[in-house]
Amino acid sequence: xxxxxxxxxxxxxxxxxxxxxxxxxxxxxxxxxxxxxxxxxxxxxxxxxxxxxxxxxxxxxxxxxxxxxxxxxxxxxxxxxxxxxxxxxxxxxxxxxxxxxxxxxx
Amino acid sequence: xxxxxxxxxxxxxxxxxxxxxxxxxxxxxxxxxxxxxxxxxxxxxxxxxxxxxxxxxxxxxxxxxxxxxxxxxxxxxxxxxxxxxxxxxxxxxxxxxxxxxxxxxx
DNA sequence: TTTAAATGATACCAAAAAGTATCATGTTGC
DNA sequence: GCAACATGATACTTTTTGGTATCATTTAAA
Numbered sequence: 001x002x003x004x005x006x007x008x009x010x011x012x013x014x015x016x017x018x019x020x021x022x023x024x025x026x027x028x029x030x031x032x033x034x035x036x037x038x039x040x041x042x043x044x045x046x047x048x049x050x051x052x053x054x055x056x057x058x059x060x061x062x063x064x065x066x067x068x069x070x071x072x073x074x075x076x077x078x079x080x081x082x083x084x085x086x087x088x089x090x091x092x093x094x095x096x097x098x099x100x101x102x103x104x105x106x
Numbered sequence: 107x108x109x110x111x112x113x114x115x116x117x118x119x120x121x122x123x124x125x126x127x128x129x130x131x132x133x134x135x136x137x138x139x140x141x142x143x144x145x146x147x148x149x150x151x152x153x154x155x156x157x158x159x160x161x162x163x164x165x166x167x168x169x170x171x172x173x174x175x176x177x178x179x180x181x182x183x184x185x186x187x188x189x190x191x192x193x194x195x196x197x198x199x200x201x202x203x204x205x206x207x208x209x210x211x212x
Numbered sequence: 213t214t215t216a217a218a219t220g221a222t223a224c225c226a227a228a229a230a231g232t233a234t235c236a237t238g239t240t241g242c
Numbered sequence: 243g244c245a246a247c248a249t250g251a252t253a254c255t256t257t258t259t260g261g262t263a264t265c266a267t268t269t270a271a272a
Binding site for chain 4: 014016040041043044047048051064065066
Binding site: 120122146147149150153154157170171172 | 229230231232233234238239240
């Protein structure tokens with residue numbers, strides 16, 4: 001059983017991966033399409049996508065010879081859940097947020 | 107000029123450091139006191155505290171020969187700010203959160 | 213049916229991260 | 243003053259990470 005919290009935080013720790021998240025928030029893209037936005041090889045980008053997938057932050061849908069990488073916002077839930085612990089310092093507002101999110105994702 | 111967003115995400119990527127955050131949320135502690143909670147040397151814990159400090163997630167106050175490590179919740183602001191970008195997937199609730207936080211921490 | 217395109221997989225490399233051990237420095241208290 | 247204590251600092255080792263290069267496999271398309 002994977003530690004989703006750890007995998008998600010790990011995935012977010014790299015700036016390239018956070019950029020990929022933003023990129024995919026606009027459009028679902030293939031690996032090649034994502035690669036064109038970064039100054040590194042396709043293989044390196046694919047590794048980042050694997051880490052994001054392990055963290056539950058994206059989903060990958062095979063389509064013919066392509067793989068469509070799609071953002072998975074609910075993958076951020078463990079991160080928000082962890083951050084929510086600190087809402088005691090912010091007057092319980094993060095708790096409200098978490099409840100709202102949990103209501104949204106199935 | 108440090109990249110606070112990167113430093114904060116980097117600091118949160120390690121499970122020990124996240125545990126230290128929780129620990130310090132209850133009480134401000136010296137390095138030795140923090141060390142007693144983990145199965146590693148004092149030097150290793152101190153390194154983690156340095157990373158947390160670099161990320162703006164704790165503050166360190168010298169007191170005599172001790173250093174009081176105190177949680178700094180506002181250091182999470184860059185993280186929440188980045189996450190807020192994805193509130194488009196959650197009906198703008200994270201944006202409300204960010205506004206609320208910004209109102210709290212001068 | 214070939215050929216080109218998209219991806220998978222592997223080996224390899226360099227740098228960063230996590231940890232230890234050790235010694236130096238500064239403080240407290242008797 | 244001096245011994246014990248808390249921390250600082252450095253060197254070193256191991257593992258992980260981010261990256262490249264290369265070749266194999268699968269699929270689309272002419």
